Amino acid sequence: xxxxxxxxxxxxxxxxxxxxxxxxxxxxxxxxxxxxxxxxxxxxxxxxxxxxxxxxxxxxxxxxxxxxxxxxxxxxxxxxxxxxxxxxxxxxxxxxxxxxxxxxxxxxxxxxxxxxxxxxxxxxxxxxxxxxxxxxxxxxxxxxxxxxxxxxxxxxxxxxxxxxxxxxxxxxxxxxxxxxxxxxxxxxxxxxxxxxxxxxxxxxxxxxxxxxxxxxxxxxxxxxxxxxxxxxxxxxxxxxxxxxxxxxxxxxxxxxxxxxxxxxxxx
Amino acid sequence: xxxxxxxxxxxxxxxxxxxxxxxxxxxxxxxxxxxxxxxxxxxxxxxxxxxxxxxxxxxxxxxxxxxxxxxxxxxxxxxxxxxxxxxxxxxxxxxxxxxxxxxxxxxxxxxxxxxxxxxxxxxxxxxxxxxxxxxxxxxxxxxxxxxxxxxxxxxxxxxxxxxxxxxxxxxxxxxxxxxxxxxxxxxxxxxxxxxxxxxxxxxxxxxxxxxxxxxxxxxxxxxxxxxxxxxxxxxxxxxxxxxxxxxxxxxxxxxxxxxxxxxxxxxxxxxxxxxxxxxxxxxxxxxxxxxxxxxxxxxxxxxxxxxxxxxxxxxxxxxxxxxxxxxxxxxxx
Amino acid sequence: xxxxxxxxxxxxxxxxxxxxxxxxxxxxxxxxxxxxxxxxxxxxxxxxxxxxxxxxxxxxxxxxxxxxxxxxxxxxxxxxxxxxxxxxxxxxxxxxxxxxxxxxxxxxxxxxxxxxxxxxxxxxxxxxxxxxxxxxxxxxxxxxxxxxxxxxxxxxxxxxxxxxxxxxxxxxxxxxxxxxxxxxxxxxxxxxxxxxxxxxxxxxxxxxxxxxxxxxxxxxxxxxxxxxxxxxxxxxxxxxxxxxxxxxxxxxxxxxxxxxxxxxxxx
Numbered sequence: 012x013x014x015x016x017x018x019x020x021x022x023x024x025x026x027x028x029x030x031x032x033x034x035x036x037x038x039x040x041x042x043x044x045x046x047x048x049x050x051x052x053x054x055x056x057x058x059x060x061x062x063x064x065x066x067x068x069x070x071x072x073x074x075x076x077x078x079x080x081x082x083x084x085x086x087x088x089x090x091x092x093x094x095x096x097x098x099x100x101x102x103x104x105x106x107x108x109x110x111x112x113x114x115x116x117x118x119x120x121x122x123x124x125x126x127x128x129x130x131x132x133x134x135x136x137x138x139x140x141x142x143x144x145x146x147x148x149x150x151x152x153x154x155x156x157x158x159x160x161x162x163x164x165x166x167x168x169x170x171x172x173x174x175x176x177x178x179x180x181x182x183x184x185x186x187x188x189x190x191x192x193x194x195x196x197x198x199x200x201x202x203x204x205x206x207x208x209x210x211x212x213x214x215x216x217x218x219x220x221x222x223x224x225x226x227x228x229x230x231x232x233x234x235x236x237x238x239x240x241x242x243x244x245x246x247x248x249x250x251x252x253x254x255x256x257x258x259x260x261x262x263x264x265x266x267x268x269x270x271x272x273x274x275x276x277x278x
Numbered sequence: 279x280x281x282x283x284x285x286x287x288x289x290x291x292x293x294x295x296x297x298x299x300x301x302x303x304x305x306x307x308x309x310x311x312x313x314x315x316x317x318x319x320x321x322x323x324x325x326x327x328x329x330x331x332x333x334x335x336x337x338x339x340x341x342x343x344x345x346x347x348x349x350x351x352x353x354x355x356x357x358x359x360x361x362x363x364x365x366x367x368x369x370x371x372x373x374x375x376x377x378x379x380x381x382x383x384x385x386x387x388x389x390x391x392x393x394x395x396x397x398x399x400x401x402x403x404x405x406x407x408x409x410x411x412x413x414x415x416x417x418x419x420x421x422x423x424x425x426x427x428x429x430x431x432x433x434x435x436x437x438x439x440x441x442x443x444x445x446x447x448x449x450x451x452x453x454x455x456x457x458x459x460x461x462x463x464x465x466x467x468x469x470x471x472x473x474x475x476x477x478x479x480x481x482x483x484x485x486x487x488x489x490x491x492x493x494x495x496x497x498x499x500x501x502x503x504x505x506x507x508x509x510x511x512x513x514x515x516x517x518x519x520x521x522x523x524x525x526x527x528x529x530x531x532x533x534x535x536x537x538x539x540x541x542x543x544x545x546x547x548x549x550x551x552x553x554x555x556x557x558x559x560x561x562x563x564x565x566x567x568x569x570x571x572x573x574x575x576x577x578x579x580x581x582x583x584x585x586x587x588x589x590x591x592x593x594x595x596x597x598x599x600x601x602x603x604x605x606x607x608x609x610x611x
Numbered sequence: 612x613x614x615x616x617x618x619x620x621x622x623x624x625x626x627x628x629x630x631x632x633x634x635x636x637x638x639x640x641x642x643x644x645x646x647x648x649x650x651x652x653x654x655x656x657x658x659x660x661x662x663x664x665x666x667x668x669x670x671x672x673x674x675x676x677x678x679x680x681x682x683x684x685x686x687x688x689x690x691x692x693x694x695x696x697x698x699x700x701x702x703x704x705x706x707x708x709x710x711x712x713x714x715x716x717x718x719x720x721x722x723x724x725x726x727x728x729x730x731x732x733x734x735x736x737x738x739x740x741x742x743x744x745x746x747x748x749x750x751x752x753x754x755x756x757x758x759x760x761x762x763x764x765x766x767x768x769x770x771x772x773x774x775x776x777x778x779x780x781x782x783x784x785x786x787x788x789x790x791x792x793x794x795x796x797x798x799x800x801x802x803x804x805x806x807x808x809x810x811x812x813x814x815x816x817x818x819x820x821x822x823x824x825x826x827x828x829x830x831x832x833x834x835x836x837x838x839x840x841x842x843x844x845x846x847x848x849x850x851x852x853x854x855x856x857x858x859x860x861x862x863x864x865x866x867x868x869x870x871x872x873x874x875x876x877x878x
Contacts, residue, residue: 023403027389030400034391034432044788048795055795062805062814063656070659113387115352118375119404128389198641205648212655217647225644271352271371 020123027127035132042132049133053086053140060207073209076151077239083144085207085231086137088171092179093134098126099179103186103193106273115270122267152239160238166252167234173255174229178202180262187269206230222247229254282455282488283326283349288358290319290344290512318344320512321358328455331482331489333503333520337606341512342492346458349490350378363455376405379449383461386441387448388433394444395429398451405452412451419447422480423473439470446474450481456488457481463495475501496599508605515605523601529570532594533578534563537586544586551585552578563592616712620720621727638733642681649677666808671748672835673806675741679834680803680827682737683762686729687769687826689722692793695777696786708870715866719770726766754834757844761830764851769826771858772797774866781869802828822854 035042060082064075073081102125105111114125145164154160182199186192202225210218210228221228233248293313319341326332336342347353348360351367351374360367367374380387388397402412419425425447428440436444442462449457459478463471479502482489491502499506499520506523508516516523537544545559548566555578556567568575575593582588657663657670668676695718698704707714742749776793780786798804801823807815818824829847836843 023400026400026403030389030392030396034389037391038784040783041785041788044783044785045791046788048785048788048791051792051795055799059799059804062809062811065811066665066809067656067659071655110385112347112352113380113382113385115371116350116375116378116380116387117404118372120372124404194637194641198637198644201641201645205644208648208652213647213651217651 020120023119024123024127028130031128031130032132045133046136049136053137056086057082057140057144071209071212073211076148078207078209079144080148080152080239081209081231081235082207083141083148084168084171084235085203086141086144088168088230088234089175089203090134090138090141091172092176093137094131096126096176096179097131097134098129099183100196101129102183103196106186111270111273121270122263125270154238163237167237167248170252170255171230171234173259174226174251175203175206177255177258177262178226180259180266184262184266184269187273202227203230206232208232226254226258280328281325282328282363283324283490284359284361285322285324285349286359287321287323288319288345288348288355288360289317289321290341290348290353291356292316292318317512319348319355319509322509322512322514323358324507324514324517326488326490328488329482329486330505331478331491331502333499333506334490334492334509335494335499335506335602336509336515340510342509343460344512345509346460346490346492349456350374350380350458376452377455379452379454379457381442381445381449381457381459381462383442383459383464386433386445388441388444390434391432393430393432394425394448397433397444397448398429401448401451407452411453415451415453418484422477423447439466439473442466442470442474443477446477446481450485450487453485454487456490459489459491459493461493461495462491463493463498471495471497472501478502496597496602500598508602510606520598523598530596531568531570531575532596533566533568533575534592534594535566535579535582535586535588536563536590537588548582552581617716617720617723620717621723638685642685642733642737645681646678649681650674653677666806668806668808671745675745675748676806676831676835677804678737678741679831682734683765683827683830684803686726686734687766689725689770689773691718691722691770691773692777692780692790693786694718695774696780696789699780700784700786715774715863718774749834750837754836754839754844757848758830758834761833761848761851764848764855765826765830767855768822768851768858769797771855771862772822772826775858775862778862778866778869781872797823797826800824801826802831822858825851825854 060079064070064078068075070078102111105114114121117124149156178199179196182196183192185195189195205221206227210221210232213221218228222233229251233245233251237244237248292315294316296312296314322345334342334345344353348355349362349367351362351369351371354368362374363377365374365377388394389400392400398412398416401407407415416425423443428436428444431440433441433444446459446462449459462478463474466474475498478489478491481487482502489502491498493499503520505518506516506520507514541559541561541564545557545564548564549557552566554572555569558565566578568578579588579591653670653673657665657673663669665673695704698707704714707717710717712720742751772793776789779789783789800818800821802818803826807818807824807828810818818828829851833839833844833847
């Protein structure tokens, strides 16, 4: 029975993913409209960014292209949560209607099984947009390209993604205890809009809060400083991959605890 | 035969919130809340053998689904022991899940947008069913119902009946030792109900699968179950053969007769004569509930014929439905 | 009494929204967080600008503007598009259509309860705090009356736009896509995230010709105008009134036409 390793889950995920994509394609109108919506979101986000910062050469020592890099970084690191964990948004609906229980009877990991059901392909547009923004600001900043830098970029993008995923998991799981957990999820989603600002603009008290209490500074600031300002990387940046894994693991445990606690009571 | 499920003295308690009523109550709830403890399952014991079909009955809110959740491992009993196939379900939920199948009448567990066959393929992988077992199972399905047209239809385009059928097939796909069916025929038309019952029966016979069936449709019970378990308010009311249940109450039969004259008056008259039995009258018939341990229907009939000219008569067996209703309403003495 | 049946819906809405005390707390926490971010961000922007007045607005003007815009947003956002989309997809809409009340009105009055709670829980406290903290930045005079009138019209315009967009869900299953496009456009072009004064010239002109600026920009500029001319105020209110009527008629017509189309085709 202990044969259900990583390979097993990867294979199942691949199958479900392929099927899900096939069926998504069958709702063509929805697919097109959602994609346009996603493009709109990104354009509007960029437009807001541009309107705000075009007048100012720098903000607290952060130049336009450095800000742009942060922006692009946050877009890319938000892609996994958008693509792979989108079913978290439906969680409270499944829970209130009682449908959630149907996920509890399979001999595989409940969290995996639930999340595997939806793959949100729209997120890929955001990914492309984010990569474009990073590449553009990267070249404008003249950072140069070395394998080590790319590796750093990759590691810290994954770190940032894990933290965002962790925040969303935990927020979605609140629906096992409270009504209208939508607001919690919505709140956490708004976090990501704040993540793109350099934490240097905040006063020390809030720097502390955004680092240790609501760790949004880990979504873009601490990871990307490794690339933007290699000479002044704080210890926290180097520790952030560890935090990423820890947060993710913690949120997973929380989610599972809630799921099992809940599925017993709801009918 | 071996025991597949063993339950000893299980109890489950929940803490529930008391909500207050009205606008004032809601404002009060903002600041303080009070809870009460509810005992959903109260000291229930039973053993079920491999291959049995057990009807698990009880009125709404009796504690049926709580018991089933404990058997499937998603709920831990407050006290007592459960063994399913030798395992303690809540201690090893995933291992237990490998051995069971579950169907909820109104909630499809299949992938909504996928054709049935794709759902089957994913389930095959999830449960680790071998290619040969999978093929054999599909062949068996094809011999029982015509699944070919269903296989390539997305679940969301199916009728409720087709969906229920598909869900049942999906639950048996990995040849589980136990299948839990929760109101499998709810909302279906008569012919679909019959089809589903035949299918369940055939799968039980063919694969020797234990089936635990909860339902409010006594047609399901009559067609499928030899044994029934009845609970209400968390307590076990009855656990025995369905035949025994009928005997229990079924020494009663209802004799209906029609006589000229005012039925109401006549009924009162007969009631006085046959003091042992309950007599009532409606617009057409006088009904006499005959306890056959005291007198046979024939004896009652001949006694009545001495005094009245009986123009027509009917004899009614007490139905399972009535027995269950009687138990829900009055309990077992 | 005609009004009574509407008020019954309002009362039910109040009771319903009070059930979710955690939801309320989370909304308040979310707003606080947002305000903190906004405060530091704009402080940094003004510090870098080197002048006290950017685009005709001082730091405290901008801050009050954005804080109240958020408060207004919470007060007006009723997720109507989602509600309609879900009702249409689940078929619940047929039940709603059977109610002895126009659907448009029924929906509005069902939500009016949360207008009341949101007004007392978020808008009023925010407003009072802002007024106290900035002492004197908000004048207490006739402008308050005009502000209230303006907000009432803003609620109506916002609802009409939501209803109009929600109607599109009769034609497509893509609720997410439709909603996100609406949200992005409204948030940006209404001046809810960045005051319209900051927009570059052509964009500013475009924004003024569209109905969206009547939702946030109009009431807030009436409230914050330090040197109000009756004519300016009346012009702003007049434009709002125009959009109020236009969007209502448009929404009503579109709904009527769409519904006929759908019932004829059997949906």
